Amino acid sequence: MHSPASLFIIITPNYVINMSSYPVPDGLAGEIFCRLVYSKFFIFTFGKGSVLTITCLAVERWFFLMKPSKYKANFNRRKIYKYLAFIWLTSMVTQGYKLFYVRYSKRTCSFIPLSTILLNKHIETAVITAYVSITFFCPTFVTWVAFIHIYFRISKYTTLKENRGRRRRRALLRMCAITSLVLTVCWFPTEVCYIINQYGFPVLNFGTPFREFTVLLALANSFVNPWIYAVSNRLYRHILTLFFRSFYTSSS
Numbered sequence: 001m002h003s004p005a006s007l008f009i010i011i012t013p014n015y016v017i018n019m020s021s022y023p024v025p026d027g028l029a030g031e032i033f034c035r036l037v038y039s040k041f042f043i044f045t046f047g048k049g050s051v052l053t054i055t056c057l058a059v060e061r062w063f064f065l066m067k068p069s070k071y072k073a074n075f076n077r078r079k080i081y082k083y084l085a086f087i088w089l090t091s092m093v094t095q096g097y098k099l100f101y102v103r104y105s106k107r108t109c110s111f112i113p114l115s116t117i118l119l120n121k122h123i124e125t126a127v128i129t130a131y132v133s134i135t136f137f138c139p140t141f142v143t144w145v146a147f148i149h150i151y152f153r154i155s156k157y158t159t160l161k162e163n164r165g166r167r168r169r170r171a172l173l174r175m176c177a178i179t180s181l182v183l184t185v186c187w188f189p190t191e192v193c194y195i196i197n198q199y200g201f202p203v204l205n206f207g208t209p210f211r212e213f214t215v216l217l218a219l220a221n222s223f224v225n226p227w228i229y230a231v232s233n234r235l236y237r238h239i240l241t242l243f244f245r246s247f248y249t250s251s252s
Contacts, residue, residue, distance in 0.1 A: 039102045044095050061172070189214040190217065
């Protein structure tokens with residue numbers, strides 16, 4: 001089991017293989033497994049990292065098309081690396097609470113209610129609302145404001161349709177907008193459910209079929225994005241073809 005698919009199966013218990021089938025290790029290894037894997041720390045770190053990455057992409061497109069004179073100063077290679085580092089560090093920090101609301105005992109993992117840790121249901125609701133706002137609603141709002149502003153500005157200039165280079169920019173913008181739309185559709189249900197659940201809706205508890213479906217929908221976003229890029233971008237399509245060809249060659 002050395003493929004990316006194998007890694008995905010390992011860090012996503014209950015979505016491909018039932019948690020009861022996982023051999024929870026003993027001792028310190030079991031404690032680490034519960035806090036990093038069972039808690040879904042990895043899943044949501046990667047997922048929220050994707051949300052912030054698309055927000056960064058939207059802001060990058062906004063500077064490229066709306067503020068071209070400031071683009072190179074704000075998006076040179078060094079600064080892009082800093083942005084990426086900030087995105088993934090922020091994702092890990094915002095998911096850090098997941099490391100503390102699980103319990104390990106006798107090779108078994110279980111969740112601890114956040115209200116127990118925070119000592120008050122009202123504090124729990126406020127913390128979750130702030131968490132969802134910071135990691136999803138605010139980045140998504142920024143993304144859509146950037147794209148809507150670009151769209152209305154571009155619509156005013158018919159010359160953009162006549163210039164080949166600018167048509168490519170419009171195609172790239174369209175790809176980014178579709179990616180943002182898919183991200184919103186995939187993540188919105190699970191984020192809204194997370195907040196509504198605080199007001200007493202058992203059907204939205206983690207582990208119920210509908211709640212797990214919303215999480216799966218959010219995870220599906222990472223699967224859909226590469227295909228959007230492949231359909232919209234010839235270079236990406238070529239690279240993806242080379243990747244699958246090399247993967248098939250190594251597997252056979």
